[in-house]
Amino acid sequence: MTAKADSRPDWEAFLRALLDTLDAHMPADERAVLLRAIGAQMAALSPIPPEDTLSGLEARINERLAEPHWGSVSIALDSGGPALVLTHETAPVLGTGQDNEGSWMGPVLEGLHAGWIAAQPGAEPEIQAHLVSAERDRFVLRYGA
Template identity: 75%
Template sequence: MTSNPEPRPDWEGFLRALLDTLDAHMPAEERAVLLRAIGAQIAALSPIPPEATLAGLEARINERLAGPRWGSVSIALDSDGPALVLTHAAPPSLPHRRDEDRAWIAPVLEGLHSGWIGAQPGAEAEVQTHLVSSSEGRMVLRYGA
């Protein structure tokens, strides 16, 4: 018995065309700024209510990520300083030679997680999320100074 591959999302063609167009017309850093803003806007359109615990925040974020099949996140306190470490498993990817390092999704996730965490009680507006590392099927981000 052979299994059928999972169907590709309907948005893949649109997203590939969008990213190719951005690549053709914008320097990499400008593109990253735009993609971070898109991530922040996604967070604003799908806000997470105030959560009293990291476990509660993690659960709400994972609920939001499950709908579009954007993977899952685990959140831990950073032992090296006042920050959170977010391990994002199975982030979206495009099977494309120019997306080997997932350069398009990293800034989107930075903006998305900054938006969601930054809207929580006690969060400081100037604190941002930054990619720490990326490997096949996993991205580690840090939210903190």
């Protein structure tokens, strides 16, 4: 694999091979469970310190997302119920043979954001993030009941 101009390794070939292999060997629902668990593990490996405010949490998450160039997130209260709405923009998206739109990223982001939020003071770990909508590089998630 080659290094990019900014000295980051180029993981695209590896990631494409991994995703194509998952597609070939796992049903879509099982693949989503695995990808969600990978996102949660990513959150555990790069924890967010306790934050008392949504703006503080959003800032810390965006710091974590900036280093690997994983886009940014905005967090808002859901006016329709006790939940948070997370809008993740410019997520790294890589289409595969069976997934041209890169929808595999949705479950990864569900696990990643749920893991970070669940570790915050007062959070209920059993609550999950659920993908509400996905466009090419914009994912909207709802975290709450």
